[in-house]
Amino acid sequence: MSKAVFTDFDGYQEVADAVEMSRKLGTNFTAKRDLADQYIKRLHPPKMRLRVTDIFDETVSTKTFRMVSEDPPMPPFQAGQYIALAVEVDGVRTSRPYSIASPPNQLGFYDITVRRVDDGVVSNYLLDHVRKGDVLESTGPVGEFYHNPIFHKNTMVCIAGGCGITPFMSMIREILECDIDRTVHLFYGNKDFEDVIFHETFQWLSERFENFHYYPVIEEPPEGYDGCRGFITGKLVKETLGDLDDKTYYLCGPRAMYDFCLPELEGLGIPRSRLRREVYGALPDITKDVSWPAEVKGDASFTVQVQGKGSFAVKASDSLLTALEKNGFILPVQCRSGECSMCRVKLLGGKVFQPPGVLLRKSDRKLGYIHSCAAYPLENLEISL
DSSP states (O other): OOOOGGGGSTTHHHHHHHHHHHHHHSOOOGGGTTHHHHHHHHHSOSOEEEEEEEEEEEETTEEEEEEEESSSSOOOOOTTOEEEEEEEETTEEEEEEEEBOSOTTOOSOEEEEEEOOTTOHHHHHHHHHOOTTOEEEEOOOBOSOSOOTTTSOSEEEEEEEGGGGHHHHHHHHHHHHTTOSOEEEEEEEESOGGGOTTHHHHHHHHHHOTTEEEEEEESSOOTTOOSEESOOOHHHHHHHHSOOSSOEEEEESOHHHHHHHHHHHHTTTOOGGGEEEOOOOSOSSGGGSTTSOTTSOTTOEEEEEETTTEEEEEETTSOHHHHHHHTTOOOOOSOSSSSSOTTEEEEEESOEEOOTTOOOOHHHHHHTEEEGGGOEESSOEEEEO
């Protein structure tokens, strides 16, 4: 057998000698080799069973669900992360990601806040059918939308729209409850004043803590409203903050908010390196995406052939993941926004539309994999699960 090339690396012999010495004098952990797996599952469980203990009405369209683990303890998380709740609606098993609204400095429960949306399969099911005592299945906490003190500035400018406020509630409560040396400016946009989630709480916190500043922005304000109106523009941000440097900017909200706010902030000279946004899925009607091919209508029907497992029909406006779930194929899934790659499948034939911003790895592109949650058929497809 030829000599292994790594034996010529600098320091190889010293490492080899240390390994040999540890084998002679070190502790034998063979009997405890399963401990690492136990700790990993404790911190990052693939699945959790969560029991609903309380339901709070936030606005006319929004409720907060408080949940505890049926198999305690609950895993820790970073403020800003989410869980993906799985439910079965009309015989179709599906899931949706929901940011954890409660702060990570307590792990007795998780709060998720859900707003009703048009044709919202899971959100409307939760709001209309889930009661105290029900048990739901979810993933463990995941996601990359959180403050990293090594790379991010101590002054956070948080820009939220609608239900995109939930990760910021977790971040703000952790900062204020734990007396973290960090300043937060929160711009929160909504169409109607009566549907502003957590408004009274944010007002109270802003009056009590000097390092938290709250700016509700209402698109269609009621008579007598004297706060910020319209949209969260670059001009509003500049006039409110003054100095834009030495700050990190976080955005969470619907796709339309990103399409408007990101160019506004970039127009102020804020570099992309200081702009962070949470993934929030594609447009409700994907055919409204500016990149959608005009020749393909949303109700166009195509056939998906699943290698070795049959075929089914799908509309162009349905994501491949949604179509798979409707036809009884269950894939691992978390973000449903084209980021985590859990739901990827191999495209063997045909063409799909993938919205801008899908984080497909270079290796996946090379080998023909796509994120099924963010892939829409443009012709007949053949895939491998």
